[in-house]
Amino acid sequence: MSDRGLERERGRERAGGSEGARGGEGERRGAELVVECLAAEGVRHVFGLPGTTVMDLIDALARQDAVRYLSTRHEQVAGFMADGYSRAGDGGLGVCLASRGPGAANLSIAVQNAHDESVPMLVLVGQVPGSLRERRSFEEMDVVAAFRPFCKWAVEIHDGERIPELLQRAVRTAVSGRPGPVVVSLPLDVLQARVSARPAPRVRFHAPAPDADGVAEAAELLAAAERPVIVVGGGGIGGGAGGATAAGAETAGIEAAGAEAAHLALAEAADAPLVTTWLRKNAVADSSPAFLGALGYGAHDVTDRTVREADVVVALGCRFSEFTTKRWTLVPAGAALVHVDVDAGELGRVHLPRVGLVSDAVAASRALAAALGAREPGARQSGAREPGGDPAADEARAARRAARRESLRREYEQATELQQAVDGAGLHELHGSKPGSGSGTGSGSVGGNVGGRGRSTGGTVTSHALTRGVRRLAETEGVILVQDVHTFGPWVQRFVPFDRPRSYYGSAGGAMGWGFPAAMGMAKARPGERVVALSGDGSFWMVAQDFETCVREDIPVVNVVVNNFSYGNTRDRQRFAHGGRYSGVFLGNPDFAEFARLLGGHGIRVTSDDDVLPAFEDALAQRRPCIVDVVQSETEGLPEGLQPPKAR
Numbered sequence: 277m278s279d280r281g282l283e284r285e286r287g288r289e290r291a292g293g294s295e296g297a298r299g300g301e302g303e304r305r306g307a308e309l310v311v312e313c314l315a316a317e318g319v320r321h322v323f324g325l326p327g328t329t330v331m332d333l334i335d336a337l338a339r340q341d342a343v344r345y346l347s348t349r350h351e352q353v354a355g356f357m358a359d360g361y362s363r364a365g366d367g368g369l370g371v372c373l374a375s376r377g378p379g380a381a382n383l384s385i386a387v388q389n390a391h392d393e394s395v396p397m398l399v400l401v402g403q404v405p406g407s408l409r410e411r412r413s414f415e416e417m418d419v420v421a422a423f424r425p426f427c428k429w430a431v432e433i434h435d436g437e438r439i440p441e442l443l444q445r446a447v448r449t450a451v452s453g454r455p456g457p458v459v460v461s462l463p464l465d466v467l468q469a470r471v472s473a474r475p476a477p478r479v480r481f482h483a484p485a486p487d488a489d490g491v492a493e494a495a496e497l498l499a500a501a502e503r504p505v506i507v508v509g510g511g512g513i514g515g516g517a518g519g520a521t522a523a524g525a526e527t528a529g530i531e532a533a534g535a536e537a538a539h540l541a542l543a544e545a546a547d548a549p550l551v552t553t554w555l556r557k558n559a560v561a562d563s564s565p566a567f568l569g570a571l572g573y574g575a576h577d578v579t580d581r582t583v584r585e586a587d588v589v590v591a592l593g594c595r596f597s598e599f600t601t602k603r604w605t606l607v608p609a610g611a612a613l614v615h616v617d618v619d620a621g622e623l624g625r626v627h628l629p630r631v632g633l634v635s636d637a638v639a640a641s642r643a644l645a646a647a648l649g650a651r652e653p654g655a656r657q658s659g660a661r662e663p664g665g666d667p668a669a670d671e672a673r674a675a676r677r678a679a680r681r682e683s684l685r686r687e688y689e690q691a692t693e694l695q696q697a698v699d700g701a702g703l704h705e706l707h708g709s710k711p712g713s714g715s716g717t718g719s720g721s722v723g724g725n726v727g728g729r730g731r732s733t734g735g736t737v738t739s740h741a742l743t744r745g746v747r748r749l750a751e752t753e754g755v756i757l758v759q760d761v762h763t764f765g766p767w768v769q770r771f772v773p774f775d776r777p778r779s780y781y782g783s784a785g786g787a788m789g790w791g792f793p794a795a796m797g798m799a800k801a802r803p804g805e806r807v808v809a810l811s812g813d814g815s816f817w818m819v820a821q822d823f824e825t826c827v828r829e830d831i832p833v834v835n836v837v838v839n840n841f842s843y844g845n846t847r848d849r850q851r852f853a854h855g856g857r858y859s860g861v862f863l864g865n866p867d868f869a870e871f872a873r874l875l876g877g878h879g880i881r882v883t884s885d886d887d888v889l890p891a892f893e894d895a896l897a898q899r900r901p902c903i904v905d906v907v908q909s910e911t912e913g914l915p916e917g918l919q920p921p922k923a924r
Contacts, residue, residue, distance in 0.1 A: 303470045303471065303472055304470070304471060305332065305336065305467065305468060305469065305470060305471070306332075306436040306439060306462075306466045306467045306468065306469045306471050307332040307333045307335065307336040307467040307468070308336045308339075309436065309439045309440070309471050309473060309475070310333060310336070310400075310439055310443060310462065310467070311333070311336045311337055311340060311342075311343055312474075312475050313439060313440050313443045313444055313475045313476075314343050314371065314443075315340075315342040315343050315475075316444070316475035316476070316477070316478055317368075317369065317444060317447045317478055318368045318369070318478060319343050319368060319369055319371050319398070319447075320342075320343060320344065320368060321343070321344050321345075321346060321361065321370075321371065321800055322337060322343060322344070322345045322346070322371045322372070322373050322400070323346050323348055323353075323354040323355075323357040323358055323361075323370075323371070323372050323373070323797070324345065324346075324347065324348070324351070324354045324372055324373030324374055324400075325347060325348060325349075325350070325351050325354060325373070325374055325375070325379060326347060326375070327374065327375020327376065327379050327402055328375060328376075328402070328415075328464075329375045329376045329402025329403055329404065329462075329463075329464045329467075330373055330374070330375050330400070330402035330462070330467075332464070332467045332468055333373065333400070333402070333462065333467055334373075345373075346800075346825075346829055347825070348793075348822055348825050349821045349822045349824060349825055350382060350819065350821065350822065351372070351374040351379050351380075351382035351383045351386075352382050352383065352385050352386055352789065352793075352819070353793040353796075353819050353822045353825070354372040354373065354374065354383070354386075354793075355372045355383045355385070355386020355387060355390070355397070355399070355793075356386045356389075356787075356789070356790050356792075356793030356794050356797070356819070357370070357372065357793045357794070357796050357797035357800070358370030358371055358372040358386070358390075358397045358398075358399075358797060359386060359389065359390050359395050359397055359790070359793075359794055359797065360758070360781070360793065360794030360795060360796065360797030360798040360801070361797035361798065361800055361801045362390075362395050362396050362397055362455075362797075363395060363781055363794070363797075363798065364756075364778075364781075364797065364798040364801035364802050365531075365532070365778060365801070365802075366801045366802045368801075369396055369397070369398055369447060369450060369451060370395075370396070370397050370398070370797060370801075371397070371398040371399075371400065372386070372397065372398075372399055372400070373400045373401075373402075374399075374400075374401055374402070375401075375402040375415070376401065376402045376403050376404055376415045376416065376417055376419070377414075377415030377416065377417045378415060379401070379402070379415075380401045380417055380419055380422065380423075381417070381422075383399060383401070384422070384423070384426075385787055385789075386787070386790075387399055387423060387426060387427055387457045387459065388426040388785070388787070389783065389785035389786070389787040389790060390456065390457040390785075391426045391427055391428065391456050391457055392426075392784075392785040392786075393510065393783065393784055393785045394454050394455050394456055394510060394511065395455060395456070395457065396450040396451045396455035396456060396457070396458075397450060397456075397457040397458070398446060398447055398450055398457075398458055398460065399423070399427070399457055399458065399459040399460065400460055400462060401419050401423075401459060401460070401461050401462065402461075402462055402463075402464065402467075403417075403419055403432065403461045403462060403463040403464065404416045404463065404464060405463050405464045405465035406434060406463055406465055406466075407465065419432060419459065419461035420432050420459070420461060423459040427456065427457045427458060427459050428449055428450065428454075428455075428456030428457060428458050429446065429449045429458045429459070430458070430459040430460075430461070431446065431458075431459070431460055431461070432460075432461035432462075432463065433460065433461070433462060433463070433466055434463065434466065435466070436466050436467075436469040436470075436471035436473070437471055437472070437473045438473075439466070439471065439473060440473050440474065440475050440476045441476070442460070443460055444475065444476050444478075446458040446460050448479065448480070448481065451480070452480075452481050453483075453618050453619060454511070454617070454618055454619035454622070483618055483635070483636035483639065484618065484634055484635050484636060484639075485635060485636070485639050485643070486616070486633045486634075486635035486639060486640045486643050486644075487633060487634075487635075488643075490631050490632070490633045491633070491640070491643045491644055491647050492647060493630075493631050494590070494614040494631045494633070494644055494647075495644055495647035495648050495651060497588050497612050497614060497630065497631065498546045498548070498588055498590070498614075498644070498648060499546075499648065499651055499670065500588075500673075501546070501548075501587050501588035501612075501677070502587055502673065502676065502677065503585050503586050503587045503588070503677075503680065504546050504547070504548040504586060504587070504588040504589075504590065504677065505548055505549055505550070505551065505582050505583055505586040505588070505589055505590070506539065506542060506543055506546070506548050506549070506550040506551070506566075506590045506592065507550075507551055507552070507553065507571070507583065507589060507590065507591045507592065507594055508539050508550060508551075508552045508553070508556065508559045508560070508592050508593065508594070508637070509552070509553040509556060509591065509592065509593040509594025509595065509600075509637075510553065510556050510593060510594070510784075511592070511593020511594065511617060511618065511637050512535060512539060512559060512592040512593035512594070512637035512638065512641070513532065513535060513556060513559045513593075514531035514532045514533075514534055514535030514536075514638055532777040532778045533777055534638065535559070535637075535638045535641075536559065536560045536561065536777055538638045538641040538642045538645070539559065539560055539592065539638075539641050540560055540564055540566060541641070541642070541645040542590070542641040542642075542644050542645040542648075543564075543566035544566065544645075545644070545645040545648035545649050546590075546644075546645075546648055546677075547674050547677035547678045547681060548566070548590070548677065548681065549566055549567075549568045549582050549681045549684055549685070550564070550566045550567055550568065551567075551568050551569060551570065551571055551579055551582060551583065552569075552570045552571065553570065553571055553572065553594045553597065553600040553784075554570060554571055554572025554573065554575075554597065554599045554600045554784050555570065555572065555759065555769075555782030555783070555784045556570060556782075556784075557569065557570035557769070557774060557780065558774035558775075558776070558777065558778075558779060558780040561774070561775040561776075561777075562692075562773035562774055562775055563773070563775050565681075565682075565685055566681065566685075567685075567688075568582050568684055568685065568688045569688055569692070570769060571583065571600045571601070571606065572599045572600045572769070572784075573599050573765070573766060573769070573920075573921065574765065574766030574767075574769035574770050574914075574915070574918060575769065575770075576688065576691040576692070576770060577691070578684055578687045578688050578691055579688065580602065580606060582684055583606050583607060583608075584606060584608060585608070586607075586608065586611050587608075587610070587611055587612065588611060588612045588613075588614070589607055589611050589612070589613050589614070590614045590616070590644070591613065591614065591615045591616065591629075592616050592637040592640065592641060593616065593617060593618075593637035594617075595617070595622050595625070595626070596625075596626040596627060597784065599784065599921075601626075602921075603921070603924070604626060607627055612630040612631075613627055613628070613629040613630055613631075614629060614630065614631045614632075614633070615627070615629035615631070615632050615633070616633045616635055616637050616640040617633075617634065617635075617637070618634065618635065618636055618637075619634075620632075620634045652667070691770075692770065692771055692773065694740065694743055694744065694747070694771045735883035735884045735907070736883060736907050736908050736909045736912070737882055737883065737884065737885055737888060737906050737907060737908055738885055738908075738912070739764060739767050739908070739912055739913075739915075740885075741885035741886075741888050742764065742767070742838065742888055742906055742908075743767045743768070743771050743772065744888065744889070745888035745889050745891075745892050746767075746768060746772050746810065746836075747771070747772050747773070748889060748892065749808055749892060750772050750773065750774050750779065750780070751775075752896070753776070754804070754805045754806055755779065755805070755806050755807075755808055755896070756778070756779055756780070756781070756795075756798060756802065756805050756806070756807045756808065757772075757774075757779065757780050757781070757808050757810060758780075758781050758782075758791050758794055758795040758798065758807060758808065758809045758810065759780070759781070759782040759783070759791060759810050760783065760788070760789070760790055760791025760792070760809065760810060760811040760812065760815045760816075761783060761786060761787070761788050761790065761791075761812070761815055761845070762810070762811060762812030762814075762815055762838055762844060762845070763812060763838070763840065763844025763845055763847075763848060763912075763913070763914065764810070764812065764838045764844075765782070766914055766915055766918055767914075767915055768782075768810070770915055771915075781794070781798070788812075788814060788815040788818055789815050789816075789818035789819040790815075791809045791810065791811045791815060791816075792809045792811055792815075792816055792819050792820075792822070792823075792833070792835055793819055793822060794809075795807045795808070795809035795833045795835075796822070796825070796826060796831050796833055799831050799832065799833050800831065806832070806834065806896060807833050807834070808833075808834040808835075808836060808895075808896075809833055809834070809835045809836065810836045810838065811835065811836070811837055811838065812837070812838050812839075812840070812843075812844055813837055813838065813839040813840065813841065813842075813863065813865050813868075814842070814843045814844070814863065816835065816837045816868070817863075817865070820868075820871070823835070823871070823872060823875050823877060823901060823903065824875050824876075826877065826901035827875050827876040827877050827900070827901050830900070831901060832898070832899055832900055832901055832902070833901055833902075834895045834896065834898075834901075834902045834904065835872075835901075835902065835903045835904065836892075836895075836904045836906060837868050837903060837904065837905050837906060838906055838908060839865060839868060839905055839906055839907050839908060840908040840909065840910055840912050841862060841863050841864070841865055841908075841910045842861050842862050842863055842910050843860075843861045843863070844861075844912075845920065846860075846861050847861040847862070847910075848913060848914060848919075848920045849920050849923065851913075852919050852920060853922060853923065862910055867879075867881060867905065868881070868903050868905035869881040869903055869904075869905045871903065872901070872902065872903035876900075877900055877901040877902055877903065878895070878898045878900055878901070878902040878903075879902070879903050879905065880894055880895060880902070880903070880904045880905065881905045881907065882904060882905065882906045882907065883907045888906070891904050891906075892904065
């Protein structure tokens, strides 16, 4: 019997068996009913931290096998794991658990990030019993009031008989429409109460289809366009961020491929280039002739220009975020906008559309492609020839669109070539040093020491060499790349193509420390694939304690730590916006590879360009958690010509 199985068996013995704990026939404790409801909804894992008000729930989880509880070292990590679990699309809904007060507060960063990115998540929070409320009892907190501003719904259950009604409603709310986190507060007396209620059947709602008249109007705009563009956001990517939860885990890969095919079919029917929103670059394969990259921080000029010059913009499941739109300056005022979203509240929030469709983005793409395909040149959607219509003019316009798209695609392909001459953004010139100038000690070695303000005194790795290695990872079958918030991100944005669906995930919510725990959650959801987290040293060190969780739970995540001994994003802003006056941004770091070995994992330290690829091959060959400590100069910067956006 495995250690985990033995632990569950001992839990049953201590509790006297689940039937003994229930008391009378048909009765159970509220905590047991919560677990039964989770199982009925297809939940497989709960990530959390023990605490007084959730011990009954953890005990109930330990006495059954359908839903497994996994302890982390910090509640924020549990929340980010649930986020990654949901995004991965194979494991169903991500669920996290924390006790009252401080435990709940520690979860808040993960909840806010999921809310900002429309990621479904069920957040279970313990609460003081009703008899102690409003007395400022130990760790008492108004959970609903605290979380309501940054979650889709928050509710506290006061009657154990209503657990199925409210808890299962919370699950449906999280995964329906525009997905998002839902917080459920569970008072201790409700979890301990004897109840007779039973779980309700699992139900999922169908997404709305587009209005036929709206589709016809949008098709006419596209047919008459000279410079159309299609923008695919997170809501247009199938098989993740709730898609699999709604459709069934076994369909996630099919759903993602179907979404890609639908959007590309629309691009072909409209002779339009296709771009994605920030950090959603593998909504379609990079090699697709219609694809021109991702918008946002680090986007190529050709990608931005395709939108700036457009006369018709079709936005599928996007909310025109600040970074994607260059602070709402990208979409031209004179362009006709067709905006598709499942949430009617998003239509017109930023840009007023000519045509607004409350619809699932994939269904809308299919409907628009079909409408364009059925349209006769020079005729309206009904098939009746438009008075004065000119089929030859329509065909000539279509030819011009296709030629323009081909020209833009060639420009994009040239821009994404990784030239050996590409260097950092020039920070080394300020300090009189050159990235990568030191001599390397090789993968798996201890490498250079840390001196001064956290500077590596040994060899370092250039961003160009690291990008080459990450490109190789992206090409490797069965590898999922998870990108945290770090200075190296724009290199991935510009120079790393992704051709496999559901092989790349990035957080646009801005929460440092997301990448590693999210990768842990994805690894639990998709155990047959290898998950590689790409983090900066600042982000990784915020959650590094949970590398022990990876080792304890045998989660074989590879953590590539881009170690430039600094908060790189802030450092770059201080260089450009504050005249190079650096304050509070340079760090002293340990040897992360040795840290991995101390905790029982595999550690590799890379201090030369030549050793990047061998280190990655070594890491993937391991079947245990691994840290690849990629040592860079503290002056290694952004791709040439790129500056961080000004603070506002």
